[in-house]
Amino acid sequence: MSENNEKKVHGIVAEYESVDTLLHACRRIRDAGYKKTDAYTPFPVHGIDKALGIKPTVLPWIVLGCGITGTITALVMQIWMNSIDYPYIISGKPYVSLPAFMPVAFELTVLFSSFGAFFGMWALNGLPRFSNPLFTDPRFDRVTDDRFFLYVDASDERYEEGAVREIYEQTGGEYINTVLDDDSSEKIPKPIFMAWGLVISASVIPLLVVLKMRVTNSESPRFHIFYDMDFSPAKDAQQGSTLFADGRAMRPDVPGTVARGESNYDMDFMTGVQMDQLSAMDAPRADRLVRLSLGPIGPADDEAGDDENQNEETRDESTAAPSAGGSEEAKDTTPWLTTNPLGNSEEVLLRGQKYFGIYCSVCHGMNGGGNGLVxxxxxxxxxxxxxxxxxxxxxxxxxxxxxxGKLFSTISNGIRKMPGYAGQIKAKDRWAIVAYVRALQLSRNASIDSFPEEERESLLDEQKQIEQKLKEQAEAEQQATTPGQASS
Ligand code: HEC
Incomplete structure (x- = not known):
C-alpha cells in the first residue's frame, strides 16, 4: 500500500470462494447504495444482476431503433427510386408496391439491427479498450478458472475505501486489494501500428492496379476471373464459320420472313384503299390506315388491349364507315378499291368459303344471314x-x-361492335373472304338470266324440288310440335 499515493486508485476488489458468498456480498454492496460495481465470475451466475442491482441493458431499445430506421430507410429509398426519381413499372405492379418492397425492407431491418446490436454492445461496454487496471492484479487471472470477484469503482458517489473493505471482510472476502493504475505504457504497441500500416497500404494496392488498368492499354489478354460469355461462339456480320456447310456464320431468313414495316405487298392490297388517291384525305387518316394495315405482320398491337368503346370511335373516324342502320349517312370520301385484287376464281372462292366458315360464320351464320351460333x-x-x-x-x-375495299377494311379493322381480324387472317385470305361474301350476296339475288342457257332448265327443276322439300319439312315440323310426339 505504500505506492498508493503516487498512483491513481481505480477501485477495490475482493475475491470470493463460492457463488453463495459472492451473491451475499453483492447484496450487501447493493444495499449499501453503491452503483458503480461489477462482479466477475468464471461462468454465468443467475440472479447476479439482481443481487448487484444492475438495471436491464438499453441495448434492445437501441436494436429496435436501428431496426425501425432500417425499415424506413428501405421503404423511403425504394419509393423514391421507383416512383419519384425514375418511375418504372415492373411486372405490372404499381409504382409503390409494398409486397415488392418487402425483401429489401427486411434485409435493411436485419442489417441495421445487427449493426445496432454489435456496435451498441461495444459502445455500452466502453470498448474497444486495450487494457483494464484489474488485469494488473495477479490473482484476478483466476476469475477465468475457479474464483469470484467483486469490484467497486472509485468513481462511485459513495465510495469510501474503509467502508467497502469492511463489507468485503464481513462477507468473507478472502483477498482484498485496491486496484491501481496500469504501469504499462499507454501507447499502443508498435507492432500493432505496423500491422495496421501494412494492412492499410496493402488494401490500396488493388485499387491502384484497377486504376492503372483503366488508364493504360495492354497487349496481354484480359485476366478472367469469371468467364461470363466472353468466349461464346458469337459471330459478327460477314464473319466465316466452320459450323455450317456453306461456311457462313449468318443464316438466311426463314422463307417468307417480313421485317417489321417492310411488307412486300402493295399498300392498296393491305388497306383496301387506293393509296395514290389518298391526297384527298387528310394526313392523320392516311397515316392511321397505313398503321392499321401493318396489323397482319404482328398481332394488332395498339388495337388489342384498347378499351372497346374508344376503339369504336377511332375506328369509325379513321375508316369513315357510314353506320349501317343509321338514318343519316355520313359521307364516305375514302377512295376504296372497287374491285377485288384477287379476282374471283374458283380457287379464291373456295378459300374464301373456308375462311368465312372458320371466322365469320360463328356470328354471321353460314349463309351470311346474321344468325350464327354465337x-x-x-x-x-x-x-x-x-x-x-x-x-x-x-x-x-x-x-x-x-x-x-371497304368490306376488306371492315374485316381487317372491325366496325363498331365487330372486332377486326387483321391479326388472325392474312390479307390474302381476307380478300378471299370478300370474294366469297360477294358470292353469298349474289346467291340471294341472282336472276335466272345470269346463268348459262343450258343450265337454266335443270336449275328451275332443282328449285321446284327444293320448294317441295321445304313444304314437306314444314309439315313434318307441325306434326312434331303436336303433343305426345316431342321427340327432338
Ligand atoms: C364475334 C362476332 C362476329 C364475327 C366473328 C364477325 N362479325 Fe361481322 N359483325 C358482327 C357484328 C356484331 C356486326 C354489327 C356491328 C354493329 O352494328 O355494331 C357486324 C357487322 C358486319 C358487317 C357490316 C359492317 C357495316 O358497315 O355495317 C360486315 C360486312 C361484316 N360484319 C362482315 C364480317 C366478316 C366478313 C366476318 C368474317 C371475317 C365477320 N363479319 C365476322 C359480328 C361479327
Whole structure:
C-alpha cells in the first residue's frame, strides 16, 4: 500500500470462494447504495444482476431503433427510386408496391439491427479498450478458472475505501486489494501500428492496379476471373464459320420472313384503299390506315388491349364507315378499291368459303344471314348487351354501296361492335373472304338470266324440288310440335 499515493486508485476488489458468498456480498454492496460495481465470475451466475442491482441493458431499445430506421430507410429509398426519381413499372405492379418492397425492407431491418446490436454492445461496454487496471492484479487471472470477484469503482458517489473493505471482510472476502493504475505504457504497441500500416497500404494496392488498368492499354489478354460469355461462339456480320456447310456464320431468313414495316405487298392490297388517291384525305387518316394495315405482320398491337368503346370511335373516324342502320349517312370520301385484287376464281372462292366458315360464320351464320351460333346462344341466354351481327344481305352492304375495299377494311379493322381480324387472317385470305361474301350476296339475288342457257332448265327443276322439300319439312315440323310426339 505504500505506492498508493503516487498512483491513481481505480477501485477495490475482493475475491470470493463460492457463488453463495459472492451473491451475499453483492447484496450487501447493493444495499449499501453503491452503483458503480461489477462482479466477475468464471461462468454465468443467475440472479447476479439482481443481487448487484444492475438495471436491464438499453441495448434492445437501441436494436429496435436501428431496426425501425432500417425499415424506413428501405421503404423511403425504394419509393423514391421507383416512383419519384425514375418511375418504372415492373411486372405490372404499381409504382409503390409494398409486397415488392418487402425483401429489401427486411434485409435493411436485419442489417441495421445487427449493426445496432454489435456496435451498441461495444459502445455500452466502453470498448474497444486495450487494457483494464484489474488485469494488473495477479490473482484476478483466476476469475477465468475457479474464483469470484467483486469490484467497486472509485468513481462511485459513495465510495469510501474503509467502508467497502469492511463489507468485503464481513462477507468473507478472502483477498482484498485496491486496484491501481496500469504501469504499462499507454501507447499502443508498435507492432500493432505496423500491422495496421501494412494492412492499410496493402488494401490500396488493388485499387491502384484497377486504376492503372483503366488508364493504360495492354497487349496481354484480359485476366478472367469469371468467364461470363466472353468466349461464346458469337459471330459478327460477314464473319466465316466452320459450323455450317456453306461456311457462313449468318443464316438466311426463314422463307417468307417480313421485317417489321417492310411488307412486300402493295399498300392498296393491305388497306383496301387506293393509296395514290389518298391526297384527298387528310394526313392523320392516311397515316392511321397505313398503321392499321401493318396489323397482319404482328398481332394488332395498339388495337388489342384498347378499351372497346374508344376503339369504336377511332375506328369509325379513321375508316369513315357510314353506320349501317343509321338514318343519316355520313359521307364516305375514302377512295376504296372497287374491285377485288384477287379476282374471283374458283380457287379464291373456295378459300374464301373456308375462311368465312372458320371466322365469320360463328356470328354471321353460314349463309351470311346474321344468325350464327354465337347469335343464337346470345338470344337464348337473353344477353342484354348483345348487338346482333348484321345480315350481309342488306342493300347497304352490296357492292354498289359498299365497295370491296371497304368490306376488306371492315374485316381487317372491325366496325363498331365487330372486332377486326387483321391479326388472325392474312390479307390474302381476307380478300378471299370478300370474294366469297360477294358470292353469298349474289346467291340471294341472282336472276335466272345470269346463268348459262343450258343450265337454266335443270336449275328451275332443282328449285321446284327444293320448294317441295321445304313444304314437306314444314309439315313434318307441325306434326312434331303436336303433343305426345316431342321427340327432338
Ligand atoms: C364475334 C362476332 C362476329 C364475327 C366473328 C364477325 N362479325 Fe361481322 N359483325 C358482327 C357484328 C356484331 C356486326 C354489327 C356491328 C354493329 O352494328 O355494331 C357486324 C357487322 C358486319 C358487317 C357490316 C359492317 C357495316 O358497315 O355495317 C360486315 C360486312 C361484316 N360484319 C362482315 C364480317 C366478316 C366478313 C366476318 C368474317 C371475317 C365477320 N363479319 C365476322 C359480328 C361479327
Amino acid at each position: 347469335n343464337r346462344r346470345a338470344r337464348k341466354i337473353l344477353s342484354p348487351t348483345w348487338i346482333p351481327p348484321s345480315s350481309l344481305h342488306q342493300d347497304t352492304l352490296y357492292k354498289d354501296q359498299y365497295p370491296d
